[in-house]
Amino acid sequence: TLKENDYMLDFDIVSQGLNTVLNTSKPVNLEWNMKTIRNEKSVAYENRYTELYFDKEGKKSYLGQGKDNKELVNKVSYIAFKQHLFASILRSKKPFETVELYSNNLVNDAKIDTVFTKFYKASLPIAFQNGGINEKMNLYFGPADYKILKSYNSNLEDIISLGWGIFGWINKFIFIPLYGFLGLFLSQGIAIIIFTVIIKLAMSPITYKSFLSQAKMKVLRPEITELGEKFKKDPMKKQQETMKLYNKAGVNPMAGCIPALLQMPVFYALFQLFPSLVSLRQKGFLWADDLSTFDSVLKLPFYIPGYGNHVSLFPILASIAIFFYMKMTTGDQQMQAPQQEGMPDMAKIMKIMIYVSPLMMLFFFNSNGSGLSLYYFISNALTIGIMLIIKKYIVDEDKIHAQIQENKLKEPKKQGKFQQKLQQVMEQAEAQKAANNKK
Incomplete structure (x- = not known):
């Protein structure tokens, strides 16, 4: 389901008859991969803010900027493939038990006009229930905008790097509301x-x-x-x-x-x-x-x-x-x-x-x-x-x-x-x- 004027897609993964061909005592993996396409003039500048974020037991975390970053994470509620000013976010109604995450930096030289900046991969286990699969999920595909992401009440806005401690507080409660207000009626x-x-x-x-x-x-x-x-x-x-x-x-x-x-x-x-x-x-x-x-x-x-x-x-x-x-x-x-x-x-x-x-x-x-x-x-x-x-x-x-x-x-x-x-x-x-x- 895609609501009007919304970037969040609601979808279900439902199976029928898989118990006759698969061993339902073991989960199946949902594989989600993405190559982030360069959108901006500066490869280095865009790539600096292109990262894989995830919710780790209720707290935001992310993989590094280097090559071949891998991590096994428990109790993951969402995974965000962030690309500077845009984001693709997969969110589950119930946390994934153990998720394998991978991020690879594809930019070897900032002088080269690179088409892709990062390669992301997520392997998410989906367990069978009563011999079948019935999972409710959401897929966000849109701007990495603080106000929009915050409206979903799932801490998705945490993927936007606004600084830690007092720096983030100043941005969230003073600068973003002030600038947002000015942007309503000014260029x-x-x-x-x-x-x-x-x-x-x-x-x-x-x-x-x-x-x-x-x-x-x-x-x-x-x-x-x-x-x-x-x-x-x-x-x-x-x-x-x-x-x-x-x-x-x-x-x-x-x-x-x-x-x-x-x-x-x-x-x-x-x-x-x-x-x-x-x-x-x-x-x-x-x-x-x-x-x-x-x-x-x-x-x-x-x-x-x-x-x-x-x-x-x-x-x-x-x-x-x-x-x-x-x-x-x-x-x-x-x-x-x-x-x-x-x-x-x-x-x-x-x-x-x-x-x-x-x-x-x-x-x-x-x-x-x-x-x-x-x-x-x-x-x-x-x-x-x-x-x-x-x-x-x-x-x-x-x-x-x-x-x-x-x-x-x-x-x-x-x-x-x-x-x-x-x-x-x-x-x-x-x-x-x-x-x-x-x-």
Whole structure:
């Protein structure tokens, strides 16, 4: 039975007279095989999200991406042959006792225009009952869409990789409903832009806190430099005095890192979300003809390892945006912590990262979906704009300087446990150094 506007086919397997020709004390096997046909521009990108999923005693599991993956599994309720944005799912009313699953990766070289990406095989035992077979099953053949799969109330939506823990929670309960709502009345490209604006506005208080911390560190920079010159030959003493300066001025050197850490779950959740959005498939925006795959604007006559044989424009724009964003923020971040003896020069490392990070992004996203690259371009451009507004109209460095000077006249705040522990470690190191010098 196939219901109207549904992707789930209900069917029965019924036998008559098999007990006269077969040994009904042993089950017969239902063999289900599939070669997944390549549908997208990038073989490597599509194959990354093409996997065999199954329900293992009530919990989702899957076979690996490599060659000749086999597994015997007990109590299987469903088996899903997933192909990036599509899925074929076999579901049984009662769990199969022991299922033999097999997955083989057919892509040997991403440079070759491969027709098939994976080969799947499932061997499912069907037991005789009263000399015959009477099994009720369902076969889903359609898009790997979270909302559609969830509507069947069988945990089929678990085959969509939205991230583990808090990352999956953010996608399921915040981002998917929000983006789905925007997609009801906006084109997919405009929906991504509005979606990005909403997220950046929601995260703007964190951006403000981060920029405020950088502004405070910038005001303290001359005094930190002076301490560096004063205790040039005693790095440990310089570090202790710098920490005292932070405490006296009421500045937390780690405050600039905390906002960045708070944004990481959002960053990773979105990285998982966009490759799973079926609604982006074959939906164009500007020069991109399909937001679910890369937006090639130039075909190269050669293949660059790690980059491909084409040039995508959205990753270039995103890389340029992240370059200017890092250029704006790195200078102030270099002074957020004192240099430790024997440790790498963080200033030099961060200067290198200004150029390395955009380059890495350019290579990594060139063959990824253009919807994700569009998001990162708009996101970084908005962050630059928000920081410029904060710097020009909200954060007053003269007021910050006056507040810091006022804080210095007050009694220093009681150190937190982390700061106390750090101070103890530095004092112990200083004492050990002094003891070694006496020997």
